[in-house]
Amino acid sequence: MPRPPALSPSRAGDFQQCPLLFRYRTVDRLPEAPSAAATLGTLVHAVLEKLYDLPPRERTVGAAQDRLEPQWRAMLEKQPDLAELHADASAEAAWLADGRARLATYFELENPQRLEPAGREEFVELQLEDGPLLRGIIDRIDIAPDGSIRIVDYKTGKTPDPRYGEKKERFQMRFYALVVERLRARRPALLQLLFLKDGGRLEIRPTGDDIARIEHEIREIWAEITAAAEAGRFRTRRSALCGWCSFQAQCPEFGGTELPLDPDAVERALGVRPATA
Ligand code: SF4
Numbered sequence: 001m002p003r004p005p006a007l008s009p010s011r012a013g014d015f016q017q018c019p020l021l022f023r024y025r026t027v028d029r030l031p032e033a034p035s036a037a038a039t040l041g042t043l044v045h046a047v048l049e050k051l052y053d054l055p056p057r058e059r060t061v062g063a064a065q066d067r068l069e070p071q072w073r074a075m076l077e078k079q080p081d082l083a084e085l086h087a088d089a090s091a092e093a094a095w096l097a098d099g100r101a102r103l104a105t106y107f108e109l110e111n112p113q114r115l116e117p118a119g120r121e122e123f124v125e126l127q128l129e130d131g132p133l134l135r136g137i138i139d140r141i142d143i144a145p146d147g148s149i150r151i152v153d154y155k156t157g158k159t160p161d162p163r164y165g166e167k168k169e170r171f172q173m174r175f176y177a178l179v180v181e182r183l184r185a186r187r188p189a190l191l192q193l194l195f196l197k198d199g200g201r202l203e204i205r206p207t208g209d210d211i212a213r214i215e216h217e218i219r220e221i222w223a224e225i226t227a228a229a230e231a232g233r234f235r236t237r238r239s240a241l242c243g244w245c246s247f248q249a250q251c252p253e254f255g256g257t258e259l260p261l262d263p264d265a266v267e268r269a270l271g272v273r274p275a276t277a
Contacts, residue, residue, distance in 0.1 A: 005271040006125065006135035009172035012221045017241055020258070022225070023234035024247045027269045028259060032246040036085045036095060039075075041156040044102050044196065045139065046071050048154060049120045051112055059112040065100045072096065102156050102196040109194050109201060118143040126179045128215070132222040134179050141180070149188040151176050159200025169193055169202060174214040177206040187211065229266050232274030 015022040024030045047067050051059050076082055086092035119141035126134045140152040153173065160166045173191040181187045193202040204210075228234050238253045248254040267273045 005269055006133040007218065007222055007225075008134070008136045009175045012175070012218065013168050013171065015221060015225055017239065018237040018245070019224075019228050019234040020236045020251060021245055021247060023228075023261075024250065024259075027229075027234075027265050028262070029265075029269075030247065030250075034082060034085060037157070039082060039085060040095065040099055040102070043068065043072055043075060044099055044106075044156050045121070045154060046075070047099075047103060048106065048139075052115075052117055052120055056113045056116075061104055061107040064103045064106070068099050068103065069096055072099075105196045105199045106154070106194065108199055109196075115142060117141065124176070124179050124183060126182050128219070131219050134175070134218065136176060136179065138176050138180070147186065148190075149180060149184065149186060150190040150192060151180060151188050152192045152194065155193055155195045156197060157195065158197040159195040159202070166202065170204065171214070171217075173204055174206060174210055175218065177204075178211050178214050178218070181211060225270060226272050229270045229272040230275050232261050232263070232266070234261075 011026055014025055047064055050067060051064050054063060086095060117140045119138065122138045122141055124136055124138060128134060138151055139154050142150040160169060173193060177188050177191055188206060191204040191206060236251060236253045249256045250259050252258055263274050
């Protein structure tokens, strides 16, 4: 059975970046070539998740690094086209070495022998009253003996410059804080992002105002998404990020032709049918 339409932090981020990008990803579900950076993120996340299957004393940096390559081979078996990410064996070896370095950095930030996560890669869903269904996957949830909740997210990139970045990361963490607070009837005490490229850490202690603001922001984004869907019009929003967009060939900003909109696909993805359809 298809899942009902929902909003995740990355979908909301796509729409804020560019409504047409959002449409191509969420409504048209156009295929995108996997990137080496994103795949490294998936791989390192999988290793860190499984690390906690080991008894605490065996959670060493060597044990994590030893699991990287077998995990990569398992990913390749499921998705053989990932082999195209690397031009040759030495490029693949350098990429795996980057992955091992990320894992070593993780151990500088935390001691997994002292942690017993309450949730790993936890799928969460929350229906906002008179609003969207919120959905996401939380890398890790820790619960202290006194019941305090900590939400942890791993990033394989570097710490964003607070002058220009962080907005996306803060949005994502506050989004999860709202969802966890409603699901567990307790506000998370700490939201923690760990940046495994340079060992940076971003911590947020969410307040009631933060939660109220993020709920308001999410409702506004959802209202804009449904308005675009009803109008059958997803505008372009050109920015420096267009350089990383997979859809320039279908984007009028770059001389491409916008693909015709399929009203059924809009309804399936967003639960709203364009008024013109
Ligand atoms: S190239 Fe830029 S403007 Fe065009 S769809 Fe992608 S993000 Fe939007």
